[in-house]
Amino acid sequence: MASNFHSIPVIDLGLAKSPSTRPELLKQLHHAITCVGFLYLSNHDVSQNIISDLRGALPALFALDEATKEEVALHNSPHFLGYSQVGSETTGGVEDKREQFEFATELPNNWREGLPLYERLNGPNQWPANNAALRAIVTRYIYELTQLSERFLMLVAEALSLPAETLFPFLSEQHRLKLVHYPASDPSTPIDQGVGPHKDSSGWWTFLLQASPPEVKGLQALNKTGDWIDVPVIEDTFVVNIGQAFEVVTHGVCKATTHRVLSGPHERYSVPFFQGVRGSLTKDEALDTLREHFAATKDSSTEAAEGASIDSAFLCGRYDTWGESQLRTKIRSHRDVGRKFYADVFEKYIHDS
Numbered sequence: 001m002a003s004n005f006h007s008i009p010v011i012d013l014g015l016a017k018s019p020s021t022r023p024e025l026l027k028q029l030h031h032a033i034t035c036v037g038f039l040y041l042s043n044h045d046v047s048q049n050i051i052s053d054l055r056g057a058l059p060a061l062f063a064l065d066e067a068t069k070e071e072v073a074l075h076n077s078p079h080f081l082g083y084s085q086v087g088s089e090t091t092g093g094v095e096d097k098r099e100q101f102e103f104a105t106e107l108p109n110n111w112r113e114g115l116p117l118y119e120r121l122n123g124p125n126q127w128p129a130n131n132a133a134l135r136a137i138v139t140r141y142i143y144e145l146t147q148l149s150e151r152f153l154m155l156v157a158e159a160l161s162l163p164a165e166t167l168f169p170f171l172s173e174q175h176r177l178k179l180v181h182y183p184a185s186d187p188s189t190p191i192d193q194g195v196g197p198h199k200d201s202s203g204w205w206t207f208l209l210q211a212s213p214p215e216v217k218g219l220q221a222l223n224k225t226g227d228w229i230d231v232p233v234i235e236d237t238f239v240v241n242i243g244q245a246f247e248v249v250t251h252g253v254c255k256a257t258t259h260r261v262l263s264g265p266h267e268r269y270s271v272p273f274f275q276g277v278r279g280s281l282t283k284d285e286a287l288d289t290l291r292e293h294f295a296a297t298k299d300s301s302t303e304a305a306e307g308a309s310i311d312s313a314f315l316c317g318r319y320d321t322w323g324e325s326q327l328r329t330k331i332r333s334h335r336d337v338g339r340k341f342y343a344d345v346f347e348k349y350i351h352d353s
C-alpha cells in the first residue's frame, strides 16, 4: 500500500551517470513515482541559457497590450493554441485567475471530415507578431524538454523494472507547453484560485518550470490524507508529476496526484510542459499492455476524498480514446472554442457528468 507524503522528493538525475550511484537513483525514483506522484528533477542537463531566455521573455510577453494578445487569441484556434485571458478558463466549475499562451510541437493541420475529431487538436501555433525571438526560444525549449522527458521516461521504466523503451509507444508527436501568468491577487480577496484542484489531463508526464523567485509560492499537491503540501520553488529544478493516462497504464501504481495553484500577493510565472499521449490510445489498450506486470503490485490505497472527486474522463472510461477524453477536457475548459469549432459535440461533452 502506498504511503503518505509530507514533502516533495528531489531526484538528482546526475546519479544516473555512474553505475555506482544509479541503483540509488532508481530506488528514490521508485518511491517518488509510487508514493508521491510529484518530484523535483535536479541536474537535468537542460541548458541554463534556454531556461533563462524563456524566463526573461515572460514579463514583456504578458505586458503586451490586449489588442496584440487578442491577435493570437486561443478562441481563433481549433487546436486550442494561443492566448487566453484571465477568467476564460474554469477548473471544477470555478474561474481560474491566470492568463496563458499555449504552444505545442509545431504540426500542420491535417484534420478533415471523416478523421477522428481529436486529430484536430494537432495544428500550427499562433505566434505573436514581430517577436521572432520568442518563437526561437519556445521552439528550442520544447525541443529540449522533449529530450529530457524521453530520457526521464527510460529511467521511470527502469525504476518500474520494465525494459527501457516500454513507455514510448504511448507517446504522441505533439507535446504542449503553456506560458502562464498568475496576476497578484486583489487585497480584498487575498487568496484566489490560480488554477483549481485537478489531475493533469494534457499529458503522459508534466515537467513544470516555476519561473518566479523562491519567495513566490502557490503550487500545492494533495497528499493521501487530504492535506495540501507546498511545492515551493527550488532553483534549477523542474517539478515533475504524473498525468491521468499514466495512472491508467500503471493500474494505479503511479497515481496522477491532485494539485492546485493559489494566487497570493505576488504575481507568479510558470511554464508547464505536457509530454503528449497518442490520441488513438484506448482505455482497453492502456489497461491491457502492462496488466500482468502490474498485477502483483496493484495499489489498493484510497486517495483523499477531495482528489477522488476530481473530474477525469479517461480514468472513468467515459470515452473510449485518450484523444476524445482530451478534446472533451479542452472543450469544457474553453467553452468559447468548443462552441465555435466543435458545435456538434459541444452539448454532449458539457452535459455528460
Ligand SMILES: O=C(O)CCC(=O)C(=O)O
Pocket: 178, 180, 195, 200, 208, 210, 219, 259, 260, 261, 270, 271, 272
Ligand atoms: O502553474 C503551476 O505551477 C501549475 C500549473 C498546472 O498545474 C497546470 O497548468 O496543469
Ligand SMILES: [Fe+2]
Pocket: 198, 199, 200, 259
Ligand atoms: Fe496541473
